[in-house]
Amino acid sequence: MAVCRVRSLALVGIDALPVDVEVDMGSGLPGFSVVGLPDAAVQEARERVRVAISNAGYKFPSRKVIVNLAPANLRKEGAAFDLPIALGILAACGVLSPGTLEGVAVVGELSLDGSLRGVRGALSLADGARREGLRGLLVPAESAPEAASIGGIAVYAARGLQEAVGVLRGGGSPVEPDPFTREGDGEEEGFEDVAGQEYAKRALEVSAAGGHNVLMSGPPGSGKTMLARRLPGILPPLASEESIEVTKVHSAAGLANGGLIRRRPFRAPHHTISASGLAGGGTNPRPGEVSLAHHGVLFLDEFPEFGRSALEVLRQPLEDGQVTISRVAGTVSYPARVTLVCSMNPCPCGYAGDRHRTCRCTPGQIERYRARISGPLLDRIDLFVEVPRLSGEELRTSGEAEPSWRIRERVEAARELQIERQGVPNSALSGRRLREVCRLGPEAEALLVRAVDRMGLSGRAHDRILRVARTVADLAGGSGIRPEHLAEALNYRRPGVLDR
Template sequence: MLAQVRTYSLFGLEAQPITVEVDVSQGMPFYAVVGLPDKAVEESRERVRAALKNAGFPYPQGRVVINLAPAELRKEGTHYDLPIALGLLCAQGTLPPEALKGFAAAGELGLDAELRPVPGAVNLALGALLEGYKLLMPQASAEEAALIEGVQVFGAAHLAQLVQFLLGAEELPAARAGQVVQSLDASLDLLDVKGQAKAKRALEIAAAGGHHLLMSGSPGSGKTMLAKRLPGLLPLLAPEEALEVTRIHSAAGRLMKGLLKTAPFRSPHHTVSDAGLIGGGTIPKPGEISLAHRGVLFLDEFPEFSRDALEVLRQPLEDGVVTISRARASFTYPARFLLVAAMNPCLCGFWNDSQVPCTCTPGQRLRYVNRISGPLLDRFDLVVEVPRLTPEELARVPEGESTAMVRERVLTARERMQSRQGKLNSELFGRDLRRHTVLSPSSEALLQAATQRLALTARSYDRILRVARTIADLAGAEYIQEAHLAEALTYRRSLP
């Protein structure tokens, strides 16, 4: 007897419809899964066999052929367990064919028939919504899938419970989306950072305009403390942004209890591979730059990252997306993040330090800084030194403004950008950049002199204009003034 069950496979962030065809016939015991399954799908045989027996359901003794259509697409993951099990029950007559009408299913089975969560529940639910299906899922994933409005999701903890529901013998309430709202971490306040007025100012400018920031300074000067406080300066995500970010994290297998409403903060270790940064796999999963979408990607010990890993950042920094090509398909993930990097000025960490002498030779310092390519350095809008604090500054009670006070200015500046141009200043290019960064003759002369003296590239020239525009917005000025441009130029320093 032949049975068909609808499910979905994740290709990037999109749910591709998959039909699980199960044919059970008489003959010598035989089991085959066709349709380009990966190892996890092939191993479903033993999980499904044990689950059916331990749940009290029969397992066919004859020939079993399972086809995952369309057959030319690669299938991977354990969420095929549930549709295969339901297909076997339907093919044997335990479930009537009409019981599965209008339902799609996805879930992993334990040997005791427990239903276990699967990655990408939000995206699977979106696929079911587009086709008008109701969705059967493990209880742990149902709440996440219910974040998609308009789709009915039924979650169960056990296979037997789900079968009773399909037979009409037991009621299962439709899952409801989690109400957990992510809030800003109040323990990470700028007031906790002693001194470093210029670095705090750079942090404010970066948050307001979405500008990439590189901090250089001695060990223990506060670079990491500053970076961790940057998400607190960013606004909460708009509903469509929150859904977009949640879909990315769901596809990466991070179980969601509610929409991610605060800007993500990702800080991978410097041993991360290029695939770990941009995403990878047979069917590529999101990497760190996509998990940081609409948020902050912090790279501490910047020169310690491999050259290959750093170089893959160049294209996403410009385009805001990353495209990963494989033999059968290309996958595109959003990757519009704010890059913050921190580094020591040299190998020992004490070049130009006020108290500890540097032990590096000029050659060692040059080789250390040259681990970062010039084209990548050119993509930083702000380069700021974070010097060691003096004993007096360490003993002093922290001074300055709180995160809440700075955040108000950032939000006001962002509102000004949105009302004027509909985007952040860091996203201004071409004609839009020229239209919104008109300079006075004196400012134009200052920029021309700086361009010649600092040997600025065309990219650096435009970045200075964007930063100056953000500084003007923070000051509430309609036009870029000479003081705004002069401050922007102070952040284009070269490394030691």
């Protein structure tokens, strides 16, 4: 009997790679084996598939069944190969015509009663099938809305093995794409809710316009967290490709509920999070918080309280925009282009330099507290912002705050200038392109040289100042970088935030 072949897909990071499930029934003692570098979950599919086929009303063949998952050099993980293995066996038994499987990829986990469970990464799997030029994708009904939201490929849904057989025989219609905003139903919080703090608001506007990282320092109750949570409200909306990327990451983590995510992510992990929880990892790698915040905001409240090992894993993604996880079975990469927003108290008690309360910390305690954040990590921060606690009189007389929608208009205009000029936000500029876009006049050049020498800044900090100055100029209308633009950028790097 000829080998029956079923097309399937394996999730690697946020990408889906093609896998051929080959089924052969030969002579010899009855048996069931799976080869092709399967992990333990795939090996266990033998028992799930055997019982599911019987409970769905079909007869499992009393022959020597060999299943090969090709290519053999790609590690196969998870239970998503249950359904293609079962359908391949049924096709080999004559229940299905091999022609019904042509041009269709199949993924799905089987329960013992023959019903289907949802799979992680449905959107990535649909995108992978589309890129392979297949005409359709058969998935569990639970995963179908998410898979169909990408468009460009017919997605078929089944609740169980019997229904999957019926769909392949021509008894099903494609699921209609129904993309919706999974995280956009609630009302966004706006900067108009925050009294005063105009300097911090301006810094966050610059951050939003250019995608720059921010560290806010101030006593408890000064509004640092309140300000950070309102940053997504002034960010430009996600573009179509960005929305697909964000949804892919959440789907790979098992957090997508169907449809495309339209709002920029805001992730705020607790300071007790581990390094793998922040960057991603595990035996079967999954994206961490920094990847879940891709194209959005990663907010680290009480920055120095995070573990040193957890903070240090941020260095690579903040520089490269991606996380690379290496395992014996292979290397997985997740996108991680985020705007990092951190907040911290100036000292352990929180009141160093406060105008209204006296600090109880010794100089040694303050030094040890601030030393928890390494110099290389601080080098990757663009904007250092002091957020003082306002007095009752300042709160009462602060006046009406500018609404977020008005700030967002300026941010979107600045982003449009950047995309039109160089194709990426200013925070992503580097090398020769950075020098071309951030040319300085003689006066601004002299100011920058003096500041770098006086403040003892590194080459990385020098480049970050240029990027911020370019963003300030874009907010002013896109003219060249003038001395006042550079002065504002330098003001955000003044040492007073961490050294008093």
